[in-house]
Amino acid sequence: MKEFRNMAFPYVIWIAVMIVAPMLLILLYAFTTAGNDVTTFHFTLENFTRFFSDMVFLEVLRRSLFIAIITTVICIVLGYPIAYIIANSQIKHQVRLILMITIPTWINMLVRTYAWMGILQDNGLVNQILGFFGIGHVTLLYTDFAVILGMVYNFIPFMILQIHASLTKMDKSYLEAASDLGADKVQSFLKITLPLSLPGVISGITLVFLPAVSSFFIPKLLGGGQYVLIGNVIESQFLTSGDWNFGSAISVIMAIIIMFSMYLTKKVDKDESAKGGDTV
């Protein structure tokens, strides 16, 4: 049926212009020096050597990865049990519980992050509660803790939803078969449920790690003006210092790191599933 085929053509042109061209532009800028015009390009690796030879930038990169990994780990550790509990509750409750997790994600992320500023302030809600229990003032805002909290808060719904989806997709008869074959509850969780829900965890990791490593307004709001992650460096290159070539190079580095970590998680996933067939 060719009747409707042509309807996709305008979008093919659109993506070539609006998606592919900007991506190519980033690559072009990353590998050239400043002050190009349309006819002459000076290709260079200088932008990359500058990043990797500067301890300040390397420290920012290290911290960004650290924060993103911690965030991802916390999201798995907290998100899995929540998803598991939801997946094991009654169907009519499940719909409501999933809605409970989804609704906040529809609300402006910036607004919700901003709200945490008030809660975490020195005389904010958390400290008031702590004070009530006789625990003195704890500085929460503008710390690693605040940044990680903000990231977990914003990104954990994605983890829960992915794991929940993979848990409910699972055929319950596998568990019946496992218990029929003599596995107890812990064994069937470890041997059946966990490996089969791994794909959900993997896509959850993707959905958490990726925005966490590139985030720039969460560190700005909850980490304070001095708190710099890789996203903030890119932001300042484009909006303050105006060094687009260097900024592009940093985003290329970030993209490569993300792709590499995605590749690693996928590989671990595959190895794990391959191992699943092993004897006890």
Next chain:
Amino acid sequence: MKQKRIFSKLVLLLTGLFFYLPILYIIVFSFNDGRSLTKFEGFSLRWYDKMFSDSSMMEALGYTILIACIATVVSTIVGTLTAIGLSRSRKIMRSLVMQINDLPVLNPEIVTAIGLLMFFSSLGISKGLGTLILAHIMFCIPYVILSVTPKLRSLDPNLADAALDLGATPFQALMQVIVPQITPGILSGALIAFTMSFDDFIISYFVTGNGISNISIIVYTMSKRINPSINALSTVVILLITIALILINIIPIIQEKKKGRNAK
């Protein structure tokens, strides 16, 4: 068994509290009489008053709604037509387009943002409302396509042929047979597009210019100082999105009822 259930309930309660505490916090403090973000000094509407008289805030609200509406309408139409077209295309074409289509969804938003920023600049397009709308359409269409495609896939491939066979022109077949079948997918695509556009910060922040801001940009630039009008503005935003969500959840129910009545 009972202990386990209590434990589950407790976990879910804490989860709910964690998710909704900041939202409630904002709403409560938007009615605070004082400036403080930490101490509630009595009920008042003064920050709403202040918000409504703040021209930059009202302008941002207006732009946000305008951009979201345009982006939603355009991306829903283009996305739906594209998805239908792709479902009838050759496999190579389809998978190529779908992969590029996934890029804005999978890429870090900041990468998409700087790409667009440099793209608009190198074409000499001056940043402002136009670039904002183009950018929003660009990142909304993929979500529409992604939510319409599964509905198309579960459709009987012969439905359109059946309509043509009975004498319908391709356009009639599209409007009278295909579109009614995938309406839920189109509606949820439109909803996602609307909220994506309405809530967007990063891409808007990079491609805007000419003093045009949306709500997220205003909140970001104002949050450096304590300004309780932000709470009022945020509450309005929460309210608008909640209304949109309720509408979307209610429309199918109303449609079902109508259908039920027709059947009788």
Next chain:
Amino acid sequence: MKKLIQFKRIVKEFDGKLVLKGIDLDIYENEFVTLLGPSGCGKTTLLRILGGFLTPTEGQVLFDGQDISKIPPYKREVNTVFQKYALFPHMNVYNNIAFGLKIKKEPKDIIEQKVMRMLKLVNLEEYADRAVTEMSGGQQQRVAIARALVNEPSVLLLDEPLGALDLKLRKEMQRELKKIQQEVGITFIYVTHDQEEALTMSDKIVVMKEGEIQQIGSPTDIYNEPVNEYVANFIGESNIIDGIMLKDYQVMFEDKKFDCVDFGFAPNERVDVVIRPEDLDIVPKEQGKLKGIIKSVLFKGVHYEMMVETKVGTSITVKMRVSEDRPVFNEAANEKISANDFYLDVEDVAELDEATIVARADAQAWNPDTDEFISIKEIEYTIKQENGTYPVTFRTAAGTAVTVNMIVKDENRVVNKEYQEEIFAVNFFKKADEIHESIALETDLKTWANASAWSLEDGSPVEITSIHYDFDPETVTTGVYEVTFATEGYEYKVDTTDFHPEGAEVGLTFTPEDIHIMSKEQ
């Protein structure tokens, strides 16, 4: 009668694959034509070309003498009943049927009249307001037919319309479709892979295979005079035997000469001989033209379906040496271990691995008190690709070990030139206990003897269908026993109403008219 549709050298290519290889076909007015063939034979493609949903790569479709290849579907005077019906789920029965008329903007009252008439034709008067999604498969089927017929097409195309229905409903709808076709008096073109459907309903059957037409004819023609083995097989169960046409009216198969009514073949031409199962009669052994043993009997309701084997397949006999079980007992570790010698084919040495050795030697270790198995951790062996005896030692983690021999011998296989088959098996050693304990002895015997058979033409595996031994597996003791493995021989399917027990020796008889001779396919 008038030629209504003419396909002229229709070729259709999908991504470089030829789906239709030049189809020529004429269809007349008021005919019930069936396109019959397995999935992938191109029958649906041909139908979709006629419906206008596909354009042929080459060739012409003439409708009433005019080329319609370029006309879009919505301007063609044909209507289609689709596979799985393709009813519009968001419309009720009435609106589904009225769809085409509304598109044509016919007046409301006319539409109502026509729809009601159609509902009556398909016996659904009561269901006009029903949602199509709430109807049974059979009812949806009727709606689909009504929806197509209400547009008064001159041809109705039906694409496997009964495929989704259960057997009883299918039979009912077959009768009904034929009735409707006679009543409305238009051409029906019907696509199916079900030969029975084709035989009961059609005026004309077109048998297709891999994009080509094999035979066109009336159901009786096709059934009684299939042009080749493919058609004969497809159009119902047949016995097809290799034979040689000695001269006109005389054919030889199974080394015997038989009279027949066919002629016109070259002297000594190799042919396929077809005998329908219902044409074969079972008679006492002495009176049979062929003699054989009844291998199986299936009760089919009205008749019995029997398989009579007139000649065994390729067979091989090997020796099984049964010995007492004497496992090695390691008292210190409280472990027992046992294994047996085994034979190996020279050709298999190269592909030998530890898992195979364990399986062939049946090596196992266990705790004599609890009977729990203990895994074998170590296998020690050296082997060369030449005849000889090679020791192999199996050892557990606790050091309990047993040593047995691998005996490599030249090939031990039987070639059957007539069937172009080869069968292979080796002598083997076994413990009496293992035979007693086997829960699937025939499968185990095949494994132990490493028995396999394959075609010499293309090397594809041939199933070993018969395993013969003359010991009682329950009570077998030490000694040497013969085991025979065989492939399937010449078998005839016979449909008869008389019962004969399995294993009976019987004769088969038939008349010269029951034999049908076909040329070998190219």
